[in-house]
Amino acid sequence: MNKLSIVIPAYNEANTIHLILNKIMAVDLLDDIEKExxxxxxxxTDDTAGAVANYCAKYPGVNIQYFEHELNKGKGAALHTGISKATGEYxxxxxxxxxxxxxxxNDLLKPICKGxxxxxxxxxxxxxxxxxxxFFWHTIGNKFLTFLCNxxxxxxxxxxxxxxxxxxxxLIQGLSLRENRFGFEPEVTIKLSRIPKLRLYEVGISYYGRTYDEGKKIGWKDGVRAIYCILKYGLFGAK
Structure with a gap:
């Protein structure tokens, strides 16, 4: 039976992490795929650790692996750790x-499971x-970064x-990924594009965005870093 590894980078998400875990557990994956x-x-700096511990104690049968960074390194670094620990096929x-x-x-799984x-x-x-x-300017920024990366x-x-x-x-474990923060997105995309005969698909998804008051963290400095990474890995071909 195949398994889907769900990698969750968490920074100060004590108020919501149990809710997203509930949503994940409520999903029945196609082809009886298991969840990791x-x-x-x-x-x-909040009680994210305690929220996860409470959830694991409440639902001991859930397959949750938990790791901590001793220093705040950024979303990309958390993803590097999670990717390295994954044992699922997807x-x-x-x-x-x-x-x-x-x-x-399941919408994202279908193109992969169908080969x-x-x-x-x-x-x-x-x-x-x-x-x-x-946010209007966030949308413009996202589309500009996507255009530049393309x-x-x-x-x-x-x-x-x-x-x-x-x-x-x-495939993702075979990539050498270096960006520790939000530069992960352009880096992984550009490095994927270099893989011969890679088959990359898109599917439409919903989006229930947060405001900064609700906990959104990405800012204009991350956009500048993304431009730098696009030039670094795309224009100059950094490995």
Missing amino acids: IIIVNDCS LIIQDADLEYDPQEY FADVVYGSRFMGSNPHRIL MFSNLNLTDMETCYKLFNTK
Whole structure:
């Protein structure tokens, strides 16, 4: 039986992580695929650790692996840890907030399980699923970063910055990934584009975005870093 490794980078998500875990557990994956949940606590200053411990105590049968960073290293570093620990045939990235809906895992799994894809991105900018209306300049920034990344990767993605990226696990574990923060997104995309005969698909997903008051963390500095990473790995071909 195949297994899906769900990698959750968590930083100060004590208020929501139990809710996202409930949503993950409520999903029945196609083809009876099992779930492996990998939580990487990136040195949270709130009680994220306690929230996870309470959940594991309440539901001891849930397959949760929990890891902690002693220092805050960033989302990318948490993903590196989670990816390295994954044992499933497939791997998906899941933020610990409630912006993305685990009920859509099967939409991303279908192209892989049917033998069409090696990697599937969930796009917030295509399809008819609900999307919360929030920040104009964030949308423009996301589309600009995707456009710039497409220029240097020769892809035609609509949403490079999406959280929902589903991989063949051996493929993602075989990449040398260096970016510790939000530069992970362009780095992994550009490095995937260099793999001969890679089959990359997109599917439309919903998006229940947060405001900064609700806990959103990404800012303009992360956008600048993303541009730097696109140039570093795309234009200059850094390994």
